[in-house]
Amino acid sequence: MKLTRRMFGIASIAIAISGTLSAPASAENKKIGVMIYNVGVDPWMNVGVKAMEENAKKLGYDITVVDGHNDVAQMNAAIEQFVIQGVSAIIVAPADPDSLVGSVLKATDAKIPVVSYSMGISEEAPITSFVGSDEEFIGRLHAEQAVKMLDGKGNVAIMTGILGTAPQIGRGKGEHDALNGAPGIKIVEEQANDWAADKTVALIQDWLSKYPKGELNAVFAHGPELVAAAEYAKAQGRDEVMFFAVDYPEDARRAIKEGTLTATVSQSPALLSKLAVEAADKAIRGEKVESKIIIQNTLITKDNVEQVPADY
Missing domain, CATH: 3.40.50.2300 (Response regulator)
Incomplete structure (x- = not known):
């Protein structure tokens, strides 16, 4: 299996x-x-x-x-x-x-x-x-940042990790909890990308074709592979779409500095x-x-990216 x-x-x-x-x-x-x-x-x-x-x-x-x-x-x-x-x-x-x-x-x-x-x-x-x-906290952390930056209004799409894994389940719940608190936000897409860059780019290609400018405001992913999708969107002139990831490798840090990736969560x-x-x-x-050893996670945005080194 x-x-x-x-x-x-x-x-x-x-x-x-x-x-x-x-x-x-x-x-x-x-x-x-x-x-x-x-x-x-x-x-x-x-x-x-x-x-x-x-x-x-x-x-x-x-x-x-x-x-x-x-x-x-x-x-x-x-x-x-x-x-x-x-x-x-x-x-x-x-x-x-x-x-x-x-x-x-x-x-x-x-x-x-x-x-x-x-x-x-x-x-x-x-x-x-x-x-x-705390996987729910991770999902809630970047989703709450999106709600704040969207002023509680807009259409969002979610790329989940591998379905059935604890991170996918927990991060997804945290995202939904945060977004459900903003009635003006609508989840228009939710599909698995399996934490794979190629699937991530394929999804963003589909979504950008399906939703013209103004109809897709933010995209979430459960991993750092979202950098590839954010770069693709920018190359297509879709700078209005914000991207919220998880994990903090060097390419995510660079993408936040460049304004391609909106935020991520350090782990x-x-x-x-x-x-x-x-x-x-x-x-x-x-x-x-x-019995539980839970690390504290940090939201990384343009406001603190210069002060926080990449995790890997």
């Missing part, structure tokens, strides 16, 4: 909510298994994986990263193999909240701590900790990776681990 992914401030803050495993895992092997639903899905995840490897090495762990290739069977098989190998801890980025519950249960039954990284997982999976962002993959490895290390050593 295939599956296709509060405030202004620079500092990232972890919110601590106490939680532990019933028993500490053995640290003798000093090995951490990592299963990412699709390592090549976007540059954000590639940066995250590299940072995870670097932070694990600093703490004295060997780390094995397995690419799930968007395949549920492969993802579960990878986790079950980690259990057989007796790794000290497992870090997972699931394709959707429900696909890994069974294999995570096998790991926790074996007293192996499991940390969910960036992508949320079902409450039925007894993970040690979730390390990520550092390097920071999340560091916190995920540290959570796994604490669990391995039998220490208390926060």
Whole structure:
């Protein structure tokens, strides 16, 4: 089965909510298994994986990263193999909240701590900790900025990430919550772009043809791939359309400086990776681990882009 992914401030803050495993895992092997639903899905995840490897090495762990290739069977098989190998801890980025519950249960039954990284997982999976962002807050943050800049009136279109993933679900809800509070704003389109630049450009080509000047005022996306669509729109002379993204790579920073991208939300993959490895290390050593470690996200606009370095 295939599956296709509060405030202004620079500092990232972890919110601590106490939680532990019933028993500490053995640290003798000093090995951490990592299963990412699709390592090549976007540059954000590639940066995250590299940072995870670097932070694990600093703490004295060997780390094995397995690419799930968007395949549920492969993802579960990878986790079950980690259990057989007796790794000290497992870090997972699931394709959707429900696909890994069974294999995570096998790991926790074996007293192996499991940390969910960036992508949320079902409450039925007894993970040690979730390390990520408040996805609803992310969606609400850039949508509220759009409502403000549109003076509460206009037509907007939404490009979602991979349907069924926790970021898509959470960011979508946050966007809808914010836009529903502005009766003068109408959502005229909502389609998945799967966080892919080519699909993003194809969608904006279609929408700009369908909605002439004045009939489309803003476009949202759940990732940084929106930069390509914003650049296409500008090349077509559609400067009146505003673009609101998520994630803050160097090209998004440049696009905001140039006025092509209107805003984005910072979410550092390097920071999340560091916190995920540290959570796994604490669990391995039998220490208390926060059940949720949520970083603070920053809205980036032309007003603060010069002061905030890109995340990657």
